[in-house]
Each structure stands twice: as structure tokens, then as C-alpha cells.
Amino acid sequence: METWGHRSSVRGDGARRTRRAIVAAAGELFVRDGYQATSIAAVALAAGVDRSAVAAACGPKPALLRAVVDRALGGDDEPVPPADRPWFRPVWDASCPADVLDAYAGVCALLGGRASGVLGVVHRAAGTDPEVAELRRALRADRRDAASRVAAHAARTGRLRTGLDRATDVLWLLNDPAHYGALVHGRGWPEAAFREWLAGAMRASLLPAGRDGRPAGG
CATH class of the missing domain: 1.10.10 (Arc Repressor Mutant, subunit A)
Structure with a gap:
């Protein structure tokens, strides 16, 4: 029974x-x-x-769109923020700025592959739907918060060439999944090439000139 x-x-x-x-x-x-x-x-x-x-x-429909975005970003429907997911762990485990940025570039590539399409939907719909516009603002704030946390962690592991506020702005610019959509979906870049480019752009922008941010012998 x-x-x-x-x-x-x-x-x-x-x-x-x-x-x-x-x-x-x-x-x-x-x-x-x-x-x-x-x-x-x-x-x-x-x-x-x-x-x-x-x-x-x-x-309602805007909440449905948010559910689609959340699933795309998380990879499932568990209420766990991306930064607390196991696949984000290499960022927090990295012990020098270069490794932090390389790991974060990998996270950004993963999220771009999952979510660039639906985030493009959010961007286009935000101009005509106030609730979707609010969703876009919230997602941008979430991206900046992630950039801030990663920049702070990178600074704890070694020296950056900029202050934390500028470093956060740079990572916030570069962590936009629209870059993945433009280069991988739009221009046909292999994901590995995109990840390599993104990591290089992060390192070039945030690490001291002439250094890769790794300890000697690393």
C-alpha cells in the first residue's frame, strides 16, 4: 500500500x-x-x-524567462549560485593571479556556451518589456558581483596592475557571454580558442607588464 x-x-x-x-x-x-x-x-x-x-x-512569462536563464547559467534547476558550483571551484582554489584568471576564463567560456543564446534573448526583449529590462539589470549586477569576487581573490594571491575597482570593471567587461556568442557562434571560433583569447585578455589587462603572475618556477 x-x-x-x-x-x-x-x-x-x-x-x-x-x-x-x-x-x-x-x-x-x-x-x-x-x-x-x-x-x-x-x-x-x-x-x-x-x-x-x-x-x-x-x-508569468517574465518569470519563465528567468527560470530559463537560471537553468542555463547553473546547468540544472538547483537554487545554487554559479560561484558556489563545483565547476567554479578552480577559480577559488587557484593560488596565483594568472591561474585565477585562467580558471575564470574557463568558467566564462562554459557559461557562454550554456547561456549566450538566452541572454541574447533577454537583451533584445529588454527594450520593449520593463520586467525583462529589470531582469537584464539584475543579471548585469550579478556579473559585476562575480567579477568583484574574482578580482579580490586574484589580488589576495598576488599583485595586480590596477586597483580592485578597475580590475572589477575589466572582468565585468570581459565576462559578458555576448563575447562568446559573437566569436564562437557568430564567427565560428573553437571554444578552446575563445577560452585562450579570453584568458590572455584578462592577464594582459590585469597582470603587471612582462609577468604572467605565476610564482618563479611555476
Whole structure:
């Protein structure tokens, strides 16, 4: 006989699967057709659910877009910020500025591959939808916060050529996933080439001239 707890768990698992299907369908449609052109009805049809299920699982359309962005950035639907994810750990484990920046370039390439498409959707829709414009502002603030934390960690591990505020600005400029979209998706760069370029740009901007920021013999 099923217990109440077992039935509750089954329902919870079903709700999570439904939400994942809705978010996945919305992400594909937003990137393919654009935010304005994608209706909740179209998302429901693609996900194989009723229209009411979309609102119940994710809320109104701007909240659905946020859910798509969060999943793209995190790689799953767990409520864990990117900077606290295991794949961000090499940044915090690095012990000299060059290694910090190289690891962060790898993180930026990973996030660009996952999220540059849907973040482009956010950028384009922000001009016509105030709620999406607020989402864009929040995402920019999140990127700057990440840049600030990485710059501070790099400075703790060695000398930078700029102060922390300028270093944060540089990393905030360079960590924009739009660069990945332009060079990898737009120009056909291999991801490894993009990662190498980004790491080089970070090092050239933030490390003292003529040094790679690694300890002697490193």
C-alpha cells in the first residue's frame, strides 16, 4: 500500500519533471523565435502540458524567462549560485593571479556556451518589456558581483596592475557571454580558442607588464 509520504514524493517528482520540460521547451522557443513571438500556449504545446500548467510551474512569462536563464547559467534547476558550483571551484582554489584568471576564463567560456543564446534573448526583449529590462539589470549586477569576487581573490594571491575597482570593471567587461556568442557562434571560433583569447585578455589587462603572475618556477 502507498503511504501518504510516498504519494507526496511521487507528485513532487512529477512536478519537477513537468517544470523541467516547460523550461526546456521555453528555452528552445525563446532562442529560436524570440521572446515576444513565443506565447505561453506555444510553450505548453511544446512541453506537452496544459497552458495552466506553465503558469502553475513557473509563473508569468517574465518569470519563465528567468527560470530559463537560471537553468542555463547553473546547468540544472538547483537554487545554487554559479560561484558556489563545483565547476567554479578552480577559480577559488587557484593560488596565483594568472591561474585565477585562467580558471575564470574557463568558467566564462562554459557559461557562454550554456547561456549566450538566452541572454541574447533577454537583451533584445529588454527594450520593449520593463520586467525583462529589470531582469537584464539584475543579471548585469550579478556579473559585476562575480567579477568583484574574482578580482579580490586574484589580488589576495598576488599583485595586480590596477586597483580592485578597475580590475572589477575589466572582468565585468570581459565576462559578458555576448563575447562568446559573437566569436564562437557568430564567427565560428573553437571554444578552446575563445577560452585562450579570453584568458590572455584578462592577464594582459590585469597582470603587471612582462609577468604572467605565476610564482618563479611555476
